[in-house]
Amino acid sequence: MKPVKRIAVGFDGSPDAEAAVRWAMTLAKQIDAEVVVVHAVGLLEHAAGGGVARLEKAAAELARECGIEPAQVQWHVGDGDPCSVLVRAGTGDPVAADLLVVGSRGRGAHAGLLLGSTSHELAEHSVVPLVIVPVGRAGR
Amino acid sequence: MILVVGGPVGQAEHEDEGHPERPERVAAVMAGVDDLHLGTDLHMVAPYEAETAQLTRVHDSGYLEELAAFCQAGGGDLDPDTYAKPDSWTAARRAAGAGLATVDALRRGAGDVALVAVRPPGHHALSDRAMGFCLLNNIAISAAALVADGERVLIVDWDVHHGNGTQAIFWDDPNVLYVSTHQWPLFPGSGAATEIGGPNALGRTVNLPLPAGATGDVVRQAIEEVALPAIDDFDPTWVLVSAGFDAHRADPLAELALSSGDFADLARMVASYAPRTGRLVLFLEGGYDLGALRKSVTTTLGSLLGALYQCEYPTFGGPGTEMVHRARGQRREALHRAWQLTPSERRVR
Numbered sequence: 001m002k003p004v005k006r007i008a009v010g011f012d013g014s015p016d017a018e019a020a021v022r023w024a025m026t027l028a029k030q031i032d033a034e035v036v037v038v039h040a041v042g043l044l045e046h047a048a049g050g051g052v053a054r055l056e057k058a059a060a061e062l063a064r065e066c067g068i069e070p071a072q073v074q075w076h077v078g079d080g081d082p083c084s085v086l087v088r089a090g091t092g093d094p095v096a097a098d099l100l101v102v103g104s105r106g107r108g109a110h111a112g113l114l115l116g117s118t119s120h121e122l123a124e125h126s127v128v129p130l131v132i133v134p135v136g137r138a139g140r
Numbered sequence: 141m142i143l144v145v146g147g148p149v150g151q152a153e154h155e156d157e158g159h160p161e162r163p164e165r166v167a168a169v170m171a172g173v174d175d176l177h178l179g180t181d182l183h184m185v186a187p188y189e190a191e192t193a194q195l196t197r198v199h200d201s202g203y204l205e206e207l208a209a210f211c212q213a214g215g216g217d218l219d220p221d222t223y224a225k226p227d228s229w230t231a232a233r234r235a236a237g238a239g240l241a242t243v244d245a246l247r248r249g250a251g252d253v254a255l256v257a258v259r260p261p262g263h264h265a266l267s268d269r270a271m272g273f274c275l276l277n278n279i280a281i282s283a284a285a286l287v288a289d290g291e292r293v294l295i296v297d298w299d300v301h302h303g304n305g306t307q308a309i310f311w312d313d314p315n316v317l318y319v320s321t322h323q324w325p326l327f328p329g330s331g332a333a334t335e336i337g338g339p340n341a342l343g344r345t346v347n348l349p350l351p352a353g354a355t356g357d358v359v360r361q362a363i364e365e366v367a368l369p370a371i372d373d374f375d376p377t378w379v380l381v382s383a384g385f386d387a388h389r390a391d392p393l394a395e396l397a398l399s400s401g402d403f404a405d406l407a408r409m410v411a412s413y414a415p416r417t418g419r420l421v422l423f424l425e426g427g428y429d430l431g432a433l434r435k436s437v438t439t440t441l442g443s444l445l446g447a448l449y450q451c452e453y454p455t456f457g458g459p460g461t462e463m464v465h466r467a468r469g470q471r472r473e474a475l476h477r478a479w480q481l482t483p484s485e486r487r488v489r
Contacts (some may be wrong), residue, residue: 012220029485042271043223043301043327047160047393081219081271088329118219121269140150 006034008060008089008097010082010118013055016060016103020133024101025066025073034065036074036095040085051078090128101131141417142251142446145170146185146242149234153227160393161259161273162375168368168430169257170225172437181367185245187238187258189230190281194240197284197310198277199312200268203319207232207328209276218270232260232275239282243378243410253444254284255383260426263303263382264328272301272328279382279423282310286378287315294376295319296410298403299384300394300426302331306382307345312338316427317374319358319367323387323396324349333366334468334474342478346370348467352395353456356402359387360409362464366471371413378421380413383405385427385436389455391429399452400435411444420444437480 007026010019014122021037028035037059045051060070076095078085089095102119117133142464148170151163173182195204211229218224235258242254262279264272283306295310297303297320304414307330310316321333337345348362356466385403387396407422414420423438427433435451 019240026441040220041327041375042219043393044160044221046327064431078329079220079325083219084271084330124268 004031004033004098006036006095007099007101008036008038008076008086008095008099009101010086010103011037011039011055011059012082013058014103016105016133016135019100019135020103021062022061022066025063025068026115029068030068033138034074035068036076036089036097038076038078038086038095040082041077041079042081046079061129083117083125085119086122087125087127090126097128099129099131100126101133102112104132106135141185141253142181142187142443143175143445144183144242144245144254146238146245146254147187147257149187149238149257150231152395152412154231154260155224156223156225159223159458160448161261163172163176164430165427166257166259166424166434167470168302168434172434173255173257173441175207175438176215176442176445176449178447180425181445181449183245185238185241187241188231188237194281194285194473195233195236195276196226197288198267198280203328209353210458214419219250220443221373222270222273228260228275234258235260235262236276236278236281239278239421240285243282243286246418246421249418251413253441254421255441257421258424261384262423263297263425264301264304265300265305266308274305276471277305277309278379279374280306281314282421283310283383284356287313291315292379294319294374295370295382296377296379297321297382298387298406298426299382300387300391300396301384301426302347303382304328307320307331307335310341311345312340312342317344317376319346319348319363319369319371321348321350321362323352323354323394326394332472336471336474336478339406339483343370343475344374346471347420349463350396350460351463353458354460355396355455356398357454357456358460358464359402360405362467363459366468377408377415381410381420381422382425383422383440384425385433388425388429388432388436389429389431390432393426396444397455398433400439401451401454403436404439404451407440407470409445410443415438424451
């Protein structure tokens with residue numbers, strides 16, 4: 001098994017994504033891995049502008065909460081839908097993660113339905129191991 | 141010259157308040173058609189709901205079942221960009237069916253040029269996933285029907301966004317040549333010049349990424365310098381166009397700098413790749429500034445039909461020439477590398 005040296009975690013600002021970031025950062029501290037917080041910019045966010053800086057700030061705050069210096073956490077913004085951007089994060093440069101981490105439900109999904117669930121789609125398409133952090137499991 | 145219009149499809153049955161992909165877009169397109177005052181030279185084709193067997197040529201049957209169930213359950217957000225409503229499943233099937241009916245009408249000799257005036261748009265839809273405002277890949281469904289009948293289909297995608305869904309669906313199909321001009325980097329993040337097609341269809345994908353601010357002359361240069369050799373080799377029997385008009389400089393979703401006059405020039409250029417009249421079909425994709433959309437539809441169709449129309453001047457002098465040259469080099473290198481591999485090695489890649 002390939003050692004986990006770099007963890008990519010999806011972040012869209014939702015409570016589930018925050019839980020995933022906390023879990024990824026906690027694991028990274030335990031196994032001495034790097035963390036890359038990944039955000040996907042879709043069509044609407046590109047048009048609206050301005051959301052990325054707010055999310056980067058929120059990710060830095062989560063790092064501090066987990067006892068990690070924000071400067072040690074990398075931040076990657078990719079154009080596309082969340083699933084495609086995260087799949088790319090696991091397939092090569094610039095992120096080249098060994099492990100993907102996501103929350104169980106993102107902003108776009110409906111509880112109880114598989115369609116529209118990034119975590120479900122990633123389970124089908126990711127080429128690296130995937131951790132789905134259930135709701136309310138932050139930092140455990 | 142007779143214009144065939146399939147649709148319109150996509151009024152109130154597929155609408156999410158405040159979303160830019162909205163019913164007024166189709167109304168603007170039809171107003172653009174009306175501005176040509178074609179009279180009896182306009183032939184309308186009634187859409188029908190595409191059947192499952194027609195959809196499964198490009199879409200996974202499990203995805204279709206899930207999408208139908210999702211809509212039936214009330215719909216919602218499929219991703220941060222893409223929504224579905226209770227009647228969206230019907231609207232999407234009618235949009236796909238309008239494309240199929242329009243192609244059939246041209247085959248019967250109903251006209252010289254066709255427009256499929258439908259929404260939701262389609263070129264981002266993957267075989268198993270909705271995204272980028274798209275539920276079903278309308279142009280791919282029509283192209284697959286033509287391929288099933290032995291045709292060679294050129295798809296030119298001049299929407300400002302890369303048509304990742306169409307590219308993926310025909311990635312390894314030697315009977316479809318996919319050519320895309322698009323702003324890059326931009327959603328959906330795919331569309332690099334090094335993406336050239338699968339092992340059975342090397343060279344059948346041509347990506348022409350362009351920087352923000354690129355003008356019409358650069359888009360035409362990209363097609364002529366990079367795509368034209370592949371188009372000549374392919375010798376298409378049909379030409380379908382993913383006609384998004386969001387590369388217009390007024391569009392709020394992207395930053396290319398084309399005018400409606402540029403679409404007129406592009407349309408004439410693309411029409412010259414068809415083997416004869418009656419083999420060119422334009423499918424509406426993006427375009428979110430209603431005024432620009434209306435003007436662009438009028439000028440595009442007017443130029444194809446030889447009708448009278450007013451348009452903005454074509455644009456010149458924007459950035460992107462170097463990027464076109466780089467794309468040509470990257471494509472050549474990728475093709476060279478791929479052809480050096482054995483057939484089994486190509487499949488592994």
